[in-house]
Amino acid sequence: xxxxxxxRNIEPSSVLKLIDRAIEIKGGSKxxxxxxxxxxxxxxxxxxxxxxxxxxxxAKFGGTAIPISxxxxxxxxETEEGIIMNGDKTEHVKEAAPVLSRYCxxxxxxxxxxxxxxxxxxxxxxxKYSEVPVINLESNLEHPCQALADxxxxxxxxxxxxxxxxxxxxxxxxxxxxxxxSVSMVGPFLGLDTxxxxxxxYDLDPDFLEFSQNIAxxxxxxxxxxxxxxxxxxxxxFSDSDIIYGKSWVSKAKSETEQSEEFLxxxxxxxxxxxxxxxxxxxxxxxxxxxVSDSVLDSSIVVDQAENRMWTQLAILEDLL
Amino acid sequence: xxxxxxxRNIEPSSVLKLIDRAIEIKGGSKxxxxxxxxxxxxxxxxxxxxxxxxxxxxAKFGGTAIPISxxxxxxxxETEEGIIMNGDKTEHVKEAAPVLSRYCxxxxxxxxxxxxxxxxxxxxxxxKYSEVPVINLESNLEHPCQALADxxxxxxxxxxxxxxxxxxxxxxxxxxxxxxxSVSMVGPFLGLDTxxxxxxxYDLDPDFLEFSQNIAxxxxxxxxxxxxxxxxxxxxxFSDSDIIYGKSWVSKAKSETEQSEEFLxxxxxxxxxxxxxxxxxxxxxxxxxxxVSDSVLDSSIVVDQAENRMWTQLAILEDLL
Amino acid sequence: xxxxxxxRNIEPSSVLKLIDRAIEIKGGSKxxxxxxxxxxxxxxxxxxxxxxxxxxxxAKFGGTAIPISxxxxxxxxETEEGIIMNGDKTEHVKEAAPVLSRYCxxxxxxxxxxxxxxxxxxxxxxxKYSEVPVINLESNLEHPCQALADxxxxxxxxxxxxxxxxxxxxxxxxxxxxxxxSVSMVGPFLGLDTxxxxxxxYDLDPDFLEFSQNIAxxxxxxxxxxxxxxxxxxxxxFSDSDIIYGKSWVSKAKSETEQSEEFLxxxxxxxxxxxxxxxxxxxxxxxxxxxVSDSVLDSSIVVDQAENRMWTQLAILEDLL
Numbered sequence: 001x002x003x004x005x006x007x008r009n010i011e012p013s014s015v016l017k018l019i020d021r022a023i024e025i026k027g028g029s030k031x032x033x034x035x036x037x038x039x040x041x042x043x044x045x046x047x048x049x050x051x052x053x054x055x056x057x058x059a060k061f062g063g064t065a066i067p068i069s070x071x072x073x074x075x076x077x078e079t080e081e082g083i084i085m086n087g088d089k090t091e092h093v094k095e096a097a098p099v100l101s102r103y104c105x106x107x108x109x110x111x112x113x114x115x116x117x118x119x120x121x122x123x124x125x126x127x128k129y130s131e132v133p134v135i136n137l138e139s140n141l142e143h144p145c146q147a148l149a150d151x152x153x154x155x156x157x158x159x160x161x162x163x164x165x166x167x168x169x170x171x172x173x174x175x176x177x178x179x180x181x182s183v184s185m186v187g188p189f190l191g192l193d194t195x196x197x198x199x200x201x202y203d204l205d206p207d208f209l210e211f212s213q214n215i216a217x218x219x220x221x222x223x224x225x226x227x228x229x230x231x232x233x234x235x236x237x238f239s240d241s242d243i244i245y246g247k248s249w250v251s252k253a254k255s256e257t258e259q260s261e262e263f264l265x266x267x268x269x270x271x272x273x274x275x276x277x278x279x280x281x282x283x284x285x286x287x288x289x290x291x292v293s294d295s296v297l298d299s300s301i302v303v304d305q306a307e308n309r310m311w312t313q314l315a316i317l318e319d320l321l
Numbered sequence: 322x323x324x325x326x327x328x329r330n331i332e333p334s335s336v337l338k339l340i341d342r343a344i345e346i347k348g349g350s351k352x353x354x355x356x357x358x359x360x361x362x363x364x365x366x367x368x369x370x371x372x373x374x375x376x377x378x379x380a381k382f383g384g385t386a387i388p389i390s391x392x393x394x395x396x397x398x399e400t401e402e403g404i405i406m407n408g409d410k411t412e413h414v415k416e417a418a419p420v421l422s423r424y425c426x427x428x429x430x431x432x433x434x435x436x437x438x439x440x441x442x443x444x445x446x447x448x449k450y451s452e453v454p455v456i457n458l459e460s461n462l463e464h465p466c467q468a469l470a471d472x473x474x475x476x477x478x479x480x481x482x483x484x485x486x487x488x489x490x491x492x493x494x495x496x497x498x499x500x501x502x503s504v505s506m507v508g509p510f511l512g513l514d515t516x517x518x519x520x521x522x523y524d525l526d527p528d529f530l531e532f533s534q535n536i537a538x539x540x541x542x543x544x545x546x547x548x549x550x551x552x553x554x555x556x557x558x559f560s561d562s563d564i565i566y567g568k569s570w571v572s573k574a575k576s577e578t579e580q581s582e583e584f585l586x587x588x589x590x591x592x593x594x595x596x597x598x599x600x601x602x603x604x605x606x607x608x609x610x611x612x613v614s615d616s617v618l619d620s621s622i623v624v625d626q627a628e629n630r631m632w633t634q635l636a637i638l639e640d641l642l
Numbered sequence: 643x644x645x646x647x648x649x650r651n652i653e654p655s656s657v658l659k660l661i662d663r664a665i666e667i668k669g670g671s672k673x674x675x676x677x678x679x680x681x682x683x684x685x686x687x688x689x690x691x692x693x694x695x696x697x698x699x700x701a702k703f704g705g706t707a708i709p710i711s712x713x714x715x716x717x718x719x720e721t722e723e724g725i726i727m728n729g730d731k732t733e734h735v736k737e738a739a740p741v742l743s744r745y746c747x748x749x750x751x752x753x754x755x756x757x758x759x760x761x762x763x764x765x766x767x768x769x770k771y772s773e774v775p776v777i778n779l780e781s782n783l784e785h786p787c788q789a790l791a792d793x794x795x796x797x798x799x800x801x802x803x804x805x806x807x808x809x810x811x812x813x814x815x816x817x818x819x820x821x822x823x824s825v826s827m828v829g830p831f832l833g834l835d836t837x838x839x840x841x842x843x844y845d846l847d848p849d850f851l852e853f854s855q856n857i858a859x860x861x862x863x864x865x866x867x868x869x870x871x872x873x874x875x876x877x878x879x880f881s882d883s884d885i886i887y888g889k890s891w892v893s894k895a896k897s898e899t900e901q902s903e904e905f906l907x908x909x910x911x912x913x914x915x916x917x918x919x920x921x922x923x924x925x926x927x928x929x930x931x932x933x934v935s936d937s938v939l940d941s942s943i944v945v946d947q948a949e950n951r952m953w954t955q956l957a958i959l960e961d962l963l
Binding site: 084086095102 | 702711
Binding site for chain 1: 361385387389393399403407411417420421423425
């Protein structure tokens, strides 16, 4: 069964082909196989872009998306194997996944992130027991749909990009790391000179960094990581950068309380200004004036990124169906 | 950008044209441009008629409506400009509105009423930042879709109407004033002799009354307001009335506690009986036997009003798209 | 008005015709009249199979299903006649049902079970006041869509079945009895030798047993009830059984606390193993290893049952529209 779970288990050239196809679809080429198809989407947490971009994308081309809020619309789901189910979870993915496969042509899963946990239990359980392809709508570890949309947006909006900085942003509460893992691949897939910058202790998972490093080398780029204490030092990295991508993420090495306290300590990581020739990117939602100033966001390309979620996802759907 | 936010900024003749078109559509004329179109609907509060009438209307003519419950399906939204977003609201309308515009052809917004506040922050923020037309699905101040449906229903159901009474109804908790503002326009748009009657301190906003007065004069009708203490006196106004429209609404001049206490004081405003030749109207939902007796509701035209929500909204959608 | 509320008020031969039609539809025959039709579904409690099977089924054949979560998407609904509505319920079914009838071609209602109550207030109120056909999506007393799917699954999966056991299963909290009532009819409609087995005090409603008895006699089968204290004795009934159907259900004769305590007492009713030639069935969701062991579920036909919910419901929709 072909799933879309991670960019790490797809041929790099296939990733770029999906982008090319997304650009074609946006340009007016109709996906060939969505008519009459049904996408079931399970949301273990809230969503705006993911939910509406898939619903609208399917509807535009004659398909139907069925969003299901797990726990309110339907039952809480168990993923652990062999467990005696005497707690709050009423149904096991071993039933839910094949049952939904009988109703739907394809499934999407947005799992609830488990801060600090290094497994994608929910997503992997669905992939194991589904009888139809499964799309990762953001898991504990990765958000591959976001990475595709970002690669497409850079190709569209920035001619001959060379340098990209992915910077950690201050936060009011612990924010999942999945999108940061996926965005670490964006510059590498485009062969850019990519720098990831964050305060001490906010290291991304070494497995993802190693993968991104390999991709960078494969496409003639470079990936480096800088650990800084101070936003002013960070700002120096911005010069000559075509792209400045902001994202908060959690530290696996620190407790939630510790991280809450560090919000003040690292508040200088807010992006208040960027060079005139740089473009600012963010996956959204973003807390204005806490993480990024109004002026930076108002001239950014974040809305284009969000729009391209729809077009790249249509390419993924066409490819899987 | 053409929006549908308020009847106060549309040519009065255009309002009546929308009604004529709605009657045509109900009679079998197909809206010309809904096929393949997508309506995104944001609900900041619960809904039955608005939600289902738009979903069904779009589906009947080949379009798709995507309802989004703000705060549960998706993120809580900020509308204030320049604010540092360090509270509960995760996303600003400055992002949400243009992003949804990229997925949808048209947006609808039902905002949560802020009792006593005189602004339509949420609706206006969406109208400002959306890249596609926005429909008001009931704001803090107005419910223009309801007014259109009511005008259509009177045209359909009552031949040569002359007199209409809009009466305040007793309530168990403070009820928003938006629908009352919009219904104050219904008689005036039809050139009726309209009387609004309520207990002391429950005055409608003078801006709306002035607008309705002007519309009444424009169409050869009359608008007057009566302040009464007692339902028995109110009932005298019912004689010769073709239409008796009931609606509870909040007082801006009184605290919620004060209004709760006044429920008993003004319980005589319940409509227990109406003259034989009168028709009773209400926007729904209605608390039976607290606000209006079973016998009055059972012979009313409230279900027709609700049905006409769908037909008038189809005329609005066709006009905007 | 033709509704689909209960198998008890349909000609037994018509029940079997619906099954035959469902098998045809699954085999590729297109339902003739779902194109452009709208099904409104009211959920007073959570659902996975019911919700998605109807949404997917309608979408597959050009229709649209609109799910409404009562109390969160829309208002809490009153069903009592003549009541003064001064409590939590904002709208009466006397309005909600006819209003939805104007938007939708057919309505479905999943009511919240009232443990121990012997009426179907919510469903019956909708059937009384709806202007379009109403489908029972599981009421307080019955789950007729489940029974149809189960009859179809046995016809499909088991050649020449003779014997069926419906066994009570241990539970962690009081589980509604509606599905057990409906499953008690499954063997009888197929002319099987059916045994219902449960601990003392967990008797099904005599009205349903009597109906099932009559159906059994009508189709040349037999229905008997065994009351046992112990799962080991129960297991003896499994030998020679083609079908073992498991289901927990509540006792009307016992308080919730009493039943919670009895979970331990009757934990031996868990199904841990079944004969090699038997097939295990369950309506889902099921708590694995509490009610039924992994090994029994992993070789069961529960996913086929769930799939056939969609096909039998399409036959019902076609019949009613």
